[in-house]
Amino acid sequence: MTLRERLRPTNTGFDRKLIAPLVAGAVLNPINSTIISVALIPIGVALGEPPRATAWLISSLYLATAVGQPVVGRLIDVYGPRRLFLPATALVGLAGVIGALAPNLGVLIAARVILGFGTCAGYPAAMRLIRDEADRTGQGSPAGILTILAISTQTIAVIGPPLGGLLIGLGGWRTTLAINVPIAAAAFLLGQRRFPKDTRSNGRPNLDYTGIVLFATTLVALLLFLMNPRPTNAYLLAIAAAAATGFAVRELRHPDPFIDLRVLGGNVPLLLTYGRALLAYIVGYSFLFGFTQWLEEGRGLAAGHAGLVLLPMFATAIVVSAVTGRREELRGKLIVASAAQVLACALLLTLHPHSPIWLVVGIVLIFGLPQGLNSIALQNAVYRQANPADIGASAGLLRTFGYLGAITSSAALGGFYGARADTVGLHHLAVFLVATGAAYLLVNVFDRSLRKR
Incomplete structure (x- = not known):
């Protein structure tokens, strides 16, 4: 079976006109998550900032998206994808302009925050539309469409570093921000022309605004502590604990909670999926950003060459996702992915400033395996395990736990x-x-819920 045949939706009745805007919106966040990896060193040199300071360019985007994804996902469940998708993509274009013109690190961090909020709608909107189309067509698990979405997001994430290296070579680090303007414009136009008009609530629903504020306060305080985990910042943990307590009390009492803790608490498989996403992304983002920075400073490669070294990961991830995408089984994928992560990270201990390039590329190839498996397996797990009515918020929470992992890695x-x-x-x-x-491997080995459909 060819790659095209593997990715082609068969007998689902899925509206193919939706695929392009779904992909265009969903890739906005991963491309900005990874393209910055090869730009950190050039930005630091240009602005006179050390790695500890430029790390905020990673953390700021993840802080904004970790808070914004489930909130925007919930709004998408209530109002529909189109109403949130279009203004959000416009915000991405604005962030690209601000970032490209940023005179200092502070403005650049602000641009990344705006970028984070702007990219919040893409993935929840895609999952909401896929669920709606599945309900419309009677096809409960459109594996082909989910595979396309997973391949596009994880592929663009891996393309990010070599693309960033190419852009830096052509026009400097500012081009890694400016690229958002044409990408956002394309996503906006595709969404405007092809997304169906929303038929959900036209009135003012009983949204749990207090719950949303308490949730955001909990995450912001926790994430700020993780960015700088020192005893002097312990007060942030106290704020997070107080806000979390208030959030739990509020959600248990509200008739239409932002996050239904009773339902979520009873959905152990979904909670485990969020936990494994946290562990997987701690390793994934630490490898991507940490290894790339070492290639430039520890191994002495130029930004463009460092990006090229990561290309085998892209090729491996594509092949793995295409081959395994339509298979319903999850446990085997996750066990193989976590075992490959352990192996690749163990091999990092063998590296030194004069390591042969074949060893460096070999480690990258091994890490391409979990890159291809984790994304599709975690996405499909949430699609199966979440309440269909809350798929937007549930997909947003998956990304939130992924960003918690990213900030921990930062x-x-x-x-x-x-x-x-x-x-x-x-x-x-x-x-x-x-x-x-x-730890990630052990969770996958002993989680029996993965064996169930």
Whole structure:
């Protein structure tokens, strides 16, 4: 069977006109998550900032998206995808302009925050539309469409570094922000022309605004602590705990809660999926950003060459996703993915400034395996396990836990690298990642709910 045949939806009745805007919106966040990886060093040099400071360019986007994804997902469940998707993509274009013109790191961080909020609608809107089309056509699990979505998001995430290296070579680091303007314009036009008009609530629904504020306060305080985990910042944990308590009380009493804790608490398989997403993305983002920075500073490669070294990961991920995408089984995919993460991170301990390029590329190839498996398996797990009426918010929560992992990885990079991404820091990071990957592997091995459809 050819790749095109594997990706082609068969007998689903899915509206093919929706595929292009679905993909265009969903890729806005992953491309901005990874394209920055090869730009961190050039930005730091240009603006005179150390890696500890430029790490905020990673954390700021994840902070905004971690808070915004489930909130926007909930609004999409209430109002429909189109009403949230169009203004959100316009915000992405605005962020691209601000970032390209940023005179200092502070403005650049602000642009990344705006970018984070702007990219919040793409993935929840895609999952909502896929669920709506599945209900319309009677096809409960459109594996072909889910595979296309998973391949597009994880592919663009891997393309990000080499694309960033190419853009930096052509026009400097500012082009990695400016690229958002044409991409956002294309997504906006596709959404405007092809998304169906929303038929959901036209009035003012009984949204749980207090719950949303308490949820956001909990996440912001927790994430700010994770960005700088010091005893002097322990007050942030106290704020997070107080807001979380208030959030739990509020959600249990509200007739239409932002997040139904009773339903979520009783859905153990979904909670485990969120937990494994946290662990998987701690390892994934730490490898992507930590390894890339080491290639530039520890191994001495140029930004463009560092991006090219990551290309085998892209090829491996594409092949793995295409081959396994239509298979319903989840447990085997997740076990293989987590085992490959442990192996690749263990091999980081063998690297030194003069390591042969074949060893570097070999590690990248191994990591392409979990890159292809994790994205599609976690996405399909949420699609199966979540309440269909709340698929937008549930998909947003999946991304939130992924961003928690990304911010944890950012804090780890700041702690292990400090002023320079050297080999000693890489080895300390590798030990941390092997331990995290082993925990992820154990969760997958012992979670019996994965065996059930």
